[in-house]
Amino acid sequence: MNTKDIEKKNYIKALIQVKREIKKQKQQQDSKSEVKDSSSLSLYDFKNQQQLEDQQSISNFGQPNSKVQQQNSNITSISNDNFFENLEQTQHNLYQLIQQLYQIKADDLDKIIKNKEEVYICEIKKEQQEICQDLSFNKDDTLLATANGKNIKIQQFNEGNLSQITILQGHVKNISCILFSKKTNSIFSGGYIDDHLICLWEEKIQNNWELTVQKDSRSPITCMELNQQETKLIVGNQYGFVQIWEIDYKKKIISIHDEQRKIHKKVVYGVSLNKSETQLVTCSGDSKIIVWKICEQGMLEVLRELIEDTFVSRIRFLDNHRFVVSQSQRGLIEFKISSLEITKKTIVQTDYEDCHYFPIQYHKDSQLMVVKHYRSVYLIKEFNHGDYNCIKKLNFDSNKILGALSNNGKHLIIQNENKFYYYQLF
Structure with missing residues (x-):
C-alpha cells in the first residue's frame, strides 16, 4: 500500500470515528441522559498506534486541499457549548476533503464508509470462576442469563457491568442451552446428558422467578429455537x-407436536427457521444439512438433503x-435456495x-453477523x-468460545x- 492509499485510509477511518461520535451524542440527547464533560473526546483515547494515527488525521485537517502532516496534536480544545456543532462541521469538512483529494463521488464515499465501518469500540476482560455452557440476553438487554452447570444465573446488565440477581435451580444435571423470550422476561432451558428436561422459567414480579413448566424431552438437548409468536419450540438433540x-402458557403445558427420528444419524448441532417460518434448516455431525418444509399443520417434511464432506457445526x-x-x-x-x-x-x-x-448471531437491522x-x-x-x-476478527486462547449478541x-x-469479554458495538 503506497503513501497515498495509507493517507486515504486514515482519512476515511477518521471520518468514521467522527460519524460514530455524532451518533453517540444524538443517542444521549434523545434519551435525555446526563451529558458528560466534553472538554475532551474519550472516544479517541485508543490503545494502538494505528488508532492514534487516525486521531492525528482528524486533528491535522485544514483546508480542502490540505494533506496529512506528521504532527503531534490532538482535538481536546473543543468547547462544551459548541461540541456537537464542531463535530458536525468536522464531518462536513472531512467529507469535502476526501472527495476533493481523491475524486470520490458522495454516493461512492457513503458506500465505502458503510463497507469499512468497524464495530469494535472497547473490550473489557473479566475473570469468571465458573465456566458457563450458554448465554442469552432478555428482550430489552437489561438482563443476561448464563447456564452454569445445572443452574441458571440471572445478572443485571448495564453497559458491560454484570451484577447477580438470582440463581434458578430446577435441572438435575448440566444445562446445554438457554433462550430468553423476546416478548416477556421468560427463559427456556434445555438439559443435556442425564437431564433431558425442557424448562420454562417466568419472572412473576421483579427479580422473583418461578419454574412454571418442566417437561422430559426423553433425549439430551443440543440446540433450541423459538418461532416468532413463541408458541413453538424447535429442538435438536x-x-x-x-x-x-407446542407451548401453552395459560395451561402451563409443553407438549410434543412433531418428532423426526430417522433423518439425521448423529447429534443435531443447529436449527434455524426462515423469515416466513415456512422452512427449517438443521445441521448435524453426520455431515448432512436438511432443508425442511413446514406444512400448514406445523409438521416437518424433508424438502432437500445436502451431504457435505465435513460436518456443519452451526447454521442460520x-x-x-x-x-x-x-x-x-x-x-x-x-x-442460496432457488426452485x-x-x-x-x-x-x-x-x-x-x-x-x-x-x-451464529445475526442482527437484521445492522446486517451484522457474529460467527x-x-x-x-x-x-x-x-x-x-x-x-x-x-x-473484525477476534482471536482467543481455546476453541471453547461462547457468546451472545444483544437484541439491539x-x-x-x-x-x-x-x-x-465485553465489546461495545456501534
Whole structure:
C-alpha cells in the first residue's frame, strides 16, 4: 500500500470515528441522559498506534486541499457549548476533503464508509470462576442469563457491568442451552446428558422467578429455537432427533407436536427457521444439512438433503432463501435456495476443525453477523444483499468460545474458558 492509499485510509477511518461520535451524542440527547464533560473526546483515547494515527488525521485537517502532516496534536480544545456543532462541521469538512483529494463521488464515499465501518469500540476482560455452557440476553438487554452447570444465573446488565440477581435451580444435571423470550422476561432451558428436561422459567414480579413448566424431552438437548409468536419450540438433540414442542402458557403445558427420528444419524448441532417460518434448516455431525418444509399443520417434511464432506457445526437463516453455515475445515459458507438448485458462496475460508459452541448471531437491522470458528470470532457485515465484509476478527486462547449478541446489536458478550469479554458495538 503506497503513501497515498495509507493517507486515504486514515482519512476515511477518521471520518468514521467522527460519524460514530455524532451518533453517540444524538443517542444521549434523545434519551435525555446526563451529558458528560466534553472538554475532551474519550472516544479517541485508543490503545494502538494505528488508532492514534487516525486521531492525528482528524486533528491535522485544514483546508480542502490540505494533506496529512506528521504532527503531534490532538482535538481536546473543543468547547462544551459548541461540541456537537464542531463535530458536525468536522464531518462536513472531512467529507469535502476526501472527495476533493481523491475524486470520490458522495454516493461512492457513503458506500465505502458503510463497507469499512468497524464495530469494535472497547473490550473489557473479566475473570469468571465458573465456566458457563450458554448465554442469552432478555428482550430489552437489561438482563443476561448464563447456564452454569445445572443452574441458571440471572445478572443485571448495564453497559458491560454484570451484577447477580438470582440463581434458578430446577435441572438435575448440566444445562446445554438457554433462550430468553423476546416478548416477556421468560427463559427456556434445555438439559443435556442425564437431564433431558425442557424448562420454562417466568419472572412473576421483579427479580422473583418461578419454574412454571418442566417437561422430559426423553433425549439430551443440543440446540433450541423459538418461532416468532413463541408458541413453538424447535429442538435438536444428541440422538439426531428434530422435535417441535407446542407451548401453552395459560395451561402451563409443553407438549410434543412433531418428532423426526430417522433423518439425521448423529447429534443435531443447529436449527434455524426462515423469515416466513415456512422452512427449517438443521445441521448435524453426520455431515448432512436438511432443508425442511413446514406444512400448514406445523409438521416437518424433508424438502432437500445436502451431504457435505465435513460436518456443519452451526447454521442460520438470513431471510427466506439464504442461510449461512460454519463448516469444519471449510469456514463460513452462504447457501442460496432457488426452485431449481442450491448455490454456495464462501465468505470466510479456514482449514481448522471446529466444534458446535456459540450459535451464529445475526442482527437484521445492522446486517451484522457474529460467527465463531475454531479459536476466532468473526464480525461480518452484509451489504448489497449477499456481499460480505469481515470487519473484525477476534482471536482467543481455546476453541471453547461462547457468546451472545444483544437484541439491539450494540453489545457482544463472549466467554472463553474462565474470562468474560465485553465489546461495545456501534
